[in-house]
Amino acid sequence: MELTFEPLKNDLLLRAARGETVERPPCWIMRQGNDALPSSSKDQDMNTQEQPPDILRRHRATAGRYLPEYHEAKGNRDFFACCRDPEVASTLTLQPIERFAGLLDAAIIFSDILVVPQALGMTVEMRPDDGQYEKVLAKSVDVAAELDYVYKAITLTRKKLAGRVPLIGFCGAPWTLFCYMVEGGGTKLFMQSKRWIYRHPEESKKLLQKIAEVCVEYLALQVKAGAQLVMVFDSWAGELGPEAFKEFSEPYLAYISANLPKKLAEMNLERVPMTVFPKGAWHALDSVIDIGYDVVGLDWLQDPADAVKIRGDRRITFQGNADPGVLYGTHEAMTKAVEVMVKGFGGGKKGWIANLGHGITPGVNPEDLRFYLSEIHRLAGN
DSSP states (O other), rough: OOOOOOOOOOOOOHHTTOOOOOOSOBBBBSSSSSSSSSOOOOGGOOOOGGOHHHHHHHHHSSOOSSOOOHHHHTTTTHHHHHHHHHHHHHHHHHHHHHHTHHHHHHHEOOOOOOOHHHHTOOSSOOOTTTTTHHHHHHHOHHHHHHTTTHHHHHHHHHHTTTSSSOEEEEEOOHHHHHHHHHHTTTOSSSHHHHHHHHHHHHHHHHHHHOOEEEEOHHOOOOOOOTTTTEEEEETTTGGSOHHHHHHHHHHHHHHHHHHHHHHHHTTOOOOOOEEEETTTTGGGGHHTSSSSOOOOOOOOOHHHHHHHHHHTOOEEEEEEEEEGGGGSSSSHHHHHHHHHHHHHTTTTTSSSSEEESSSOOTTTTTHOOOOOOOOHHHOOOO
16 A cells, blocks of 8 residues: 655755756755764663674764754664664654754654664674575565564654655665675774675675665665655775776666666656765766766765766766864854855755765764754855
8 A cells, every 4th residue: 555645845855856956955964863973882781682783783882972852762772772663763863853943954764774784684794605695695585574664664754754854765885785794893994895805706796786686675665665765875985996896886886776766666656866975986976977876975075066077967966065074163164164065066056965975973063063054054045
């Protein structure tokens, strides 16, 4: 049965993502409703009966949340317990929309990219010569059942939003999820990931393809549940050089963009705008523009004006891209950062979704974020 929701009152994000001219650039912030990564070690001491697998615990080793109301809603639950509780996840998704009413043009569901490795059965790092690798490749994942809590949270949130702003669903990119799976958690050196791709390239590609197929189904089910735009986070894209990116990341990003619309059509669902965020892969911007996404996220290392030159007359919208660290700065510094974006992206009436160049970071004062958002409205809304 097709779900019904109230009509969307603010469709700026969707129009901008489709490349339409808008009255002002839509604005939202990565991690606006999630923890300001990384999360708190004290989470791991709470609710021990609901501890996530080891790979997920190590992903969230230390802490910082930027909204005080987050703690009240979270209670004594650990991070992934919040993700698995649709009511709590929905509440946390809506908190920034309510606090910054009129300043944010989208909500993003409270979840985590690592729910996909969890659904694939990953608990520890794996190697190409161990039994777990073959089990993951052979596993028939019931994406609908394994991640049902995400879909329930999306549907509940759409109903609570009552058309105020669109809701974004998301997943991690195959390369980024591959890294977490073979490393067994977060890493600074990516030793196992590099060992895999340079010693075992074919095994790596089989695992990347498996992840990509799961991502397509996962995103399609998010759309079925109510997501109105979906985003693919390739957080570790910058760990690959130009040639390695073209071999081990870009083809699997392209697989998602090509096959998600087909999957939606099979499910009698309309296509939704798609965003890809290949963080750090500035060298690949020219080719990423052509792999089928509507929006390409830019990190703060990419000059907006240079990105616009690379884009040329191709119909793509950019998202970003101020340094998240500017929110620790003075109001003058924030204003300057916004001015650089507005000028670089050509004023903001077409081809730009305002954001940061990555997620909001620990210790940011919510009122400083309010100022940053207000400056975007002031400087790009004329």
